[in-house]
Amino acid sequence: MSSFSEFNLDPRILSAIARMGYKEPTPIQEQAIPVVMQGGDVMGAAQTGTGKTAGFGLPLISKVLPSANTSMSPARHPVRALVLTPTRELADQVSDNLAKYAADTPLRVGVVYGGVDIRPQSEMLRRGVEILTATPGRLLDHLEQRATNLSQVEIVVLDEADRMLDMGFLPDISRILNHLPSKRQSLMFSATFPRLPNSRNLFCAPTPL
Secondary structure (H helix, E strand, C coil): CCCHHHHCCCHHHHHHHHHCCCCCCCHHHHHHHHHHHCCCCEEEEECCCCCHHHHHHHHHHHHHHHHCCCCCCHHHCCCCEEEECCCHHHHHHHHHHHHHHCCCCCCCEEEECCCCCHHHHHHHHHHCCCEEEECHHHHHHHHHCCCCCCCCCCEEEEECHHHHHHCCCHHHHHHHHCCCCCCCEEEEEECCCCCCCCCCCEEEECCCC
8 A cells, every 4th residue: 555545544643644744654554554444453563663653553543533522521531442561661652653643633642651650640541541551560550549440442552562571571461451351452563573474464564774
């Protein structure tokens, strides 16, 4: 595909990414976005800088957008999409991009991570947020404090999934996944997944020159 308009993305998303200078999809975006849009589970592999955040972020926003509303009630803004990342820096980067992609929509985008005061994060979560990016440990803190719940999550993304496992996050991730509905769409993205033979939903984009 030579244009993002061919992906059936919401026009509000297309207007946002046009302002950001997005013109043609990268290989990981071209391969992953249609599968995510169709509701498939995806394991995506692409080097840093090839656009994998948009590869999952654009269809993720498009899929939860029908549930968006302008109500002030927190109950009308449950977490519908969850992105887990291994570090504060990556969480900030991912959430910043998701907020830009969703800038023309009513969707609320938020991020939580450790190393900072938990109270402003708790207040943000209690006001309601549809798209949440989080590091596992801090998200568990919020769940234990009942600042949020994940019972209406439709899509979960593990970004840099293998790195999170290498850093020992498997028990935390397992606890978080237990809070999610059993029926959900699951996406895993990383720069370092090995290429698996005959794996339908493993996409590998070339290293940028």
